[in-house]
Amino acid sequence: MPHRNEAGDNIITLNNAKIVQKNFMVLDNVNLHIQRGRFCYLIGKTGSGKSSLLKVLYGHLPLKNGTGNVAGFKLETLRAGDIPNLRRKLGIVFQDFQLLTDRDIEKNLKFVLQATGWDDKIKMNDRINEVLSSVGMKTKKHKMPHQLSGGEQQRIAIARALLNHPELILADEPTGNLDPETSNDIMTLLKQVAQENNCAVVMATHDYHMIQNFPGEAIKCEDGVVSMMDTAELFE
Numbered sequence: 001m002p003h004r005n006e007a008g009d010n011i012i013t014l015n016n017a018k019i020v021q022k023n024f025m026v027l028d029n030v031n032l033h034i035q036r037g038r039f040c041y042l043i044g045k046t047g048s049g050k051s052s053l054l055k056v057l058y059g060h061l062p063l064k065n066g067t068g069n070v071a072g073f074k075l076e077t078l079r080a081g082d083i084p085n086l087r088r089k090l091g092i093v094f095q096d097f098q099l100l101t102d103r104d105i106e107k108n109l110k111f112v113l114q115a116t117g118w119d120d121k122i123k124m125n126d127r128i129n130e131v132l133s134s135v136g137m138k139t140k141k142h143k144m145p146h147q148l149s150g151g152e153q154q155r156i157a158i159a160r161a162l163l164n165h166p167e168l169i170l171a172d173e174p175t176g177n178l179d180p181e182t183s184n185d186i187m188t189l190l191k192q193v194a195q196e197n198n199c200a201v202v203m204a205t206h207d208y209h210m211i212q213n214f215p216g217e218a219i220k221c222e223d224g225v226v227s228m229m230d231t232a233e234l235f236e
């Protein structure tokens, strides 16, 4: 059940959280408060815990110790049956796009809508057209994923993330497979759609060029500890 009042204006709250992979402690005593509508990077060296932190936020890893709240869902009491409801409030974007390769773009998007409870064909069609327009991909509706470039596939993945009007987009290295120019396009798009949809974004990245082009605030994972910083500090 959502517990929005306890979370207040925050889309993400973690208090004294422990993030564990198998029996290995990845991050300890995590305290994190991200306000609704904010754009925030997630940075740190390889293996520092960025993906693990994102996995806790989307309910793929359980929260060990402490308390947490994402989009109104309490993480410490999250049950398997709550996870689809939490995911409906989230858009998740991965480095490798994760489109279904055996069907066209329209069917990829329809698959997600049907899996999340939509059944009205006209409404589904309208929503698919809306999200494809918002990422500039309406003309690609009947293409197969392999007929699209990496940047175009990531645009489709962002459109897919928007389908259920998410309050938060979690993006794990969304530009990791793209060239610098395409990365900038994707970043511009992500910021634009987040603003248009009043949606917060947490984006894990290693790409310091992009951070320099689009400065902002960052969650930093280092030596098992999480802290907030301004990305300007990276370039002092």
Ligand SMILES: Nc1ncnc2c1ncn2[C@@H]1O[C@H](COP(=O)(O)OP(=O)(O)OP(=O)(O)O)[C@@H](O)[C@H]1O
Binding pocket: 021, 022, 024, 026, 044, 045, 046, 047, 048, 049, 050, 051, 052, 053
């Ligand atoms: N499934 C797993 N089982 C056991 N340990 C894991 C598992 N996944 C990750 N780890 C360990 O947890 C730590 C954090 O990994 P994680 O993938 O969260 O780091 P990351 O910061 O996202 O790294 P990268 O930038 O390389 O993606 C690493 O030491 C990793 O070896």
